[in-house]
Amino acid sequence: QFPGDHVMVLGSGVYRIGSSVEFDWCAVNCIRTLREMGRKTIMVNYNPETVSTDYDMCDRLYFDEISFETVMDIYTMESPSGIILSMGGQLPNNIAMDLHRQQAVILGTSPDSIDSAENRFKFSRLLDTLSINQPRWKELSTVEAALAFCEEAGYPCLIRPSYVLSGAAMNVALNKHELENFLSQATAVSKDYPVVISKFILEAKEIDVDAVARDGEVVCMAVSEHVENAGVHSGDATLVTPPQDLNEETLAKIKSICCAIGRALEVTGPFNIQLIAKDNHLKVIECNARVSRSFPFVSKALDYDFIATATKVIMGEPVEAVDVIAGCGKVAVKVPVFSFSRLHGADVLLGVEMASTGEVACFGEDRYEAYLKAQLSTGFQIPKKNILISIGSFKHKNELIPTMQTLEKLGYQLFASMGTADFYNEHNFKVKSVDWPYEDTEDEHCRNGEQRTI
Known part of the structure; x- marks a missing residue:
């Protein structure tokens, strides 16, 4: 029996970096609220680790993939009053326009608006019309145009594909070589949607x-x-x-x-x-x-x-x-x-x-x-005796001086990589420099039994 008055909620799918229990918490709370409102619910998700796939959480559970074809099949069979996409993270948003084209009822924000936010080019253009500031940007059309924009705006630049979760294929390019490499990755991930390049603002x-x-x-x-x-x-x-x-x-x-x-x-x-x-x-x-x-x-x-x-x-x-x-x-x-x-x-x-x-x-x-x-x-332990410090830029080394003074007053023995140790010893700190090669040297007898890499 398919009564046709249920509300369909799409989950977040598999757990991976960027899409985890946070989205399931949202989907579960959505279902609970719907049930408190007296609405019948359908849950579509395919991850046995989630609470949303517990049999007593919803009225009807479809343990199936969250793809356009599967969701549309369930929608046609169940004839729900509508689909809630916004609780499952990126995966449901990715099929919003496809569902919309098939006249599926989407509850909440319209698929056209979802697309205006997800599509980097449309969103950047929208901000321009609203006179809201954003980093300088340009839609990627050719590699030559991208290189010209980065030369003009100045490196570093950020490459941003559309419709991606957790910054997939998003990269900061510091030079021409990196830009060309990252562009090929971004266009592979975002084949059907624009890739936008924007000026990356440091120290913000x-x-x-x-x-x-x-x-x-x-x-x-x-x-x-x-x-x-x-x-x-x-x-x-x-x-x-x-x-x-x-x-x-x-x-x-x-x-x-x-x-x-x-x-x-x-x-x-x-x-x-x-x-x-x-x-x-x-x-x-x-x-x-x-x-x-x-x-x-x-x-x-x-x-x-x-x-x-x-x-x-x-x-x-x-x-x-x-x-x-x-x-x-x-x-x-x-x-x-x-x-x-x-x-x-x-x-x-x-x-x-x-x-x-x-x-x-x-x-x-x-x-x-x-x-x-x-x-x-998280399992972090406050150091009892020794602290190793390795700081990159001159600016960051300077910023850490008050903290270094505090650590010295607390009685810590301070170690640092070569450049960092030189800097702080010049500023009257007692810091022991440590040879910190990037890789272990295999030649044991050269070490005289000492572990060189920390």
Whole structure:
């Protein structure tokens, strides 16, 4: 029997870097809210690790792949009142336009608006029409045009494919050779959609905005600051909410930008915006008309269920607009967990493509307490005696001087790679230099029994 009045929710599919339990939390909360509203639910997902595929979670469960053909077959058979795409991360968004072309009823933000946000070229053009600042950009048409743009705008430049999750094939090119190499990767990943090249801004702060809107009008909003500078993927970054370093003027600008983009895309449901701030200027990097991996974090940190609100909005229920940016008197910090030690040859340097395999969030009276709790929860141990330091640029070495003074006062024995040790010894620190070759030398007798590589 197929009664035809169910609401169909698409899950996030397999767990992998960039798409994990955060999206399942959103899908589960969506289903629970629908059931509380008295609606019958259909869940489509194919990951036995998820809670959304528990037999008692929904009224009808389809344990099948989330592809256009499969979803359309289920839709035709079940004749549901509509499909909710925005709770399952990137995978459901990727088939939004295909479902729309087959006249499937999409609940929430329209597929045309989803495409306007996901398609890098359309979104960059939209920001230009709204007079909202963004890094200088150009759509990739030919390699020659890309090279000319990068020469004119200046390196580094960021290559950004459309319709990808966790920064797949997104890269920062520092020179012509890297640009040509990364362009071939990006066009392979994003064959049917444009690849955009934009100027990569160094030493900028990144800000995440998670919001829910109804017919383009924002109902609730959360703002999270990144501890790391822009250029580290938001899934790998340390997030702090409520924001601690943003003044009222900057927050007002962020709200204004968020409301303008929400209206332009006529968002109904959840959406996420990423911005960068430098010298008190804000620029928008991207927008996704779906939940982001930080929705569960902000919902718990601010003690307000963004997913329940988004579900009610999508289903046309009345919802009062609330201001929850300031939180509930506590600071929450989310830190990433990495598996580099288990992956032989893994590159431990973070970049615009996501690498973390988990995360921990903790509350504190202030951000320092919350950050320390979160780090200790990941298995990090506070050093007892020795600390090895290796810092890249002259600017970063300078910035660390006050911290070095604190470490010396605490009685730590400091070690450093050759260049870093030279710098700090010149600044009257007692730092022991360590020969730190990139690879182990196989010649044992040359070492005199000492381990040279740390």
